[in-house]
Amino acid sequence: DFTCTCANGVVTTGASATCETDECAATPSPCGADQTCSDPNTAANKLHDFECTCKSDTSLKAVDGPATCDKDECKSDPCGMGQTCNDPVKSLNSLKDFTCTCANGVVTTGASATCENDECAAMPSPCGADQTCSDPDKAANKLHDFECTCNSDMSIKKVDGPATCDKDECKSDPCGMGQTCNDPVKSLTSLNNGVVTTGASATCETDECALQ
DSSP states (O other): OOEEEOTTSOEEESSOOOOBOOGGGSSSOSSOTTEEEEOSOOBTTSOSOOEEEESSOTTOEEESSOOOOBOOGGGGOOSOTTOEEEOSSOBTTBOSOOEEEOTTSOEEESSOOOOBOOGGGSSSOSSOTTEEEEOSOOBTTSOSOOEEEESSOTTOEEESSOOOOOOOGGGGOOSOTTOEEEOSSSOOEEEETTEEEESSOOOOOOOGGGOO
């Protein structure tokens, strides 16, 4: 006349009781993150038969423990601009193993790499002629910050493109003797006795006998 009592209060006399135990009801879930737990047989004497199924791929399953689910960490774009991401082992139990690779070969695991990218090293130079290019921040994720400075006047600068530099062509004294040079807008103008020639020395008439 012995009795068998289940944890949930079910009692059977003279035989084993039929107790219901849903292993998936445990907190926390016996399955890993982003997985579905199912217990096909909830009898107390039928334990360790629960099944874990990956939500990302329902064909990936495991009995009596978490399944190994695919998780491509590169899908969230953890690397910086201009870097290549690679996740060699795409599983939930293998996280932070992705790599970020710079164009110059620098590799970092589990985080964005620090890449150097000197925009001024491009050929041809991104700055105009007779200008100096400088890139204050050579990180690959910090582009379009290079600066162009005019060699003729270092106070004239521009970021992310050639500067507009003044060039006084009269500095090289291109006009002949007795002529006045004027360069109003990047042009060469020779003036004397009303005779004006642009882009070359003027031909002026001079009566030496008229000189006093």
